[in-house]
Amino acid sequence: MKRTFSVAPMLDWTDRHYRFFARLISRQALLYTEMVTTGAIIHGKGDYLAFNEEEHPVALQLGGSNPADLAHCAKLAQQRGYDEVNLNVGCPSDRVQNGRFGACLMAEPQLVAECVKAMQDVVDIPVTVKTRIGIDEQDSYGFLTDFVGTVSDAGCDIFTIHARKAWLQGLSPKENREIPELIYERAYQVKRDFAQLNISVNGGIKTLEECEAHLEHLDGVMVGREAYQDPYMMAAVDARLYGDDRPVLSRAEVVEQMIPYLERHIANGGRANHVTRHMLGLFNGMPGARQWRRYLAQNAHLPGTGAEVLSQALASLPAAAQAA
Template sequence: MKPLNRTFSIAPMLDWTDRHYRYFARIMSAQALLYTEMVTTGAIIHGKGDYLAYNEEEHPLALQLGGSNASDLATCAKLAEQRGYDEINLNVGCPSDRVQNGRFGACLMAEPKLVAECVDAMRSVVDIPVTVKTRIGIDELDSYEFLTEFIDTVSAAGCDTFIIHARKAWLQGLSPKENREIPELDYQRVYRLKRDYSALNISINGGVKTLDECAEHLKHLDGVMVGREAYQNPYILAEVDQRLCGSDKPVLSRDAVLEKMLPYIEKHLQAGGRLNHITRHITGLYQGEVGSRAWRRYVSENAHKPGAGIEVIHQARASMEAV
């Protein structure tokens, strides 16, 4: 099995990194490792929808699971491998109340033995990598020793790849949004972790906004995971392969990216889907360009209307040109 390229990845983001966004991202970068939104074991096992659906073009693609029942996680990991996913990632970083009540996410940092059991259960039934995304600490448990004890325990169960969000999480008193912004970033702690655990594959996440910053992190670490910036300013993905992964293929223009999205959008519409299911992900494509506000406004005002079709995209682009 060819190892996954972890140089650059896009963070799992609830309500954002769905299969339409991931298809869009893949047009711009062939090398980026993509992650699903977090999917709970309960949704996969008991839910009525198909929570494992994706487009074949999205590979390499990791499924992020939320859960803390080792047996359920193993069941879901096995299903995901059968469906063709390239990696299973366990969420030990999300701080929301809903997630804590389900006993998964960041609160699991306080239970490293349970996380190790979950990792071991999944690894015993799949051949694809099982990885963990976590924080540098939670609440008052934020010493370097606390972090290394967690890493020691979980890596002993066979997990050799960790994605570290370089902030601690406050489980009480801060919203998930505030937990992405208020706790201070501590990149140096993640660098130290890599120095102390050189055999492990360690990626960093949190507050990364530019490819220059990615390149700086890659001097110290194996990979960089970018979240909000890759969503709100998606065109930064167009140079990931060239600047970070050594590709010599030409960089696609914004218009070329949009052109490549059109057949996918038309197929979605023909299948009965709504235009705004996809356009909500692509409104940031022209961020920073002259006329981008006109583009965004036209799309957001018209894409949600009943019967809205591909002409909305063309007209939005024309309104941008008019500026």
């Protein structure tokens, strides 16, 4: 499984509907679930591990710090067919800190190592870690390498580094994605110093040109908000980053393939806007993009709306957009 390009785990965004949609655009991108806590999986009433078979390769991101609970959830993930389990050591929210997981775990590398080992002991799929470059005033390169070294000694050889530190107090999760300085060189240096590890970088990456620049130094790039807000940017990922020259679906063909998916979702009791909300950015940069967003926003949430809302939204666009 190549990790050259992946879509970041994003709460409320990268659910199974988005991942099915994204897979129509790129065959190769590695897709991540939203972060799912061990508590939700073990004690929750819903099925927090559900995904569509079409999503592969797909990774489950776990939030937690109890090695036994993480091992239990990793085993369930493997049984369900996930291709990877990823431990969140990057989320800075208060709720996550109160649960003793996320970015605050950077201060406890030995615990993270124990968590990784516990998961690896019970699964054959990769166990990976997504982390920051530091937290609060603990933001030296030495702090980062101590963390990476300790966790890699426990057997983890795949890391994604969000190239910002996290402020655990004083900044919201949104602000923590924007305010701390991006220092990509830290990730580059980790790769130079730990050449045996697979290192990807995350944070602020918007274009495939930027991806290609990072890939001169690293094994992979992880794109977050841009892949969600302008999803068709992924249409060139397979050819440019993987050398996969198979034809890609046009935007209109993506819409057409989403119609039967939406029909199944509605037949199972879901609402149209559960799916269409992830498709609002599909025509970004094209004539009629605003009309597409407006039509779906105004109609998909209405009671009784069926899958025809997608074909109707497509029909409302200028001919140039319909053929794109």
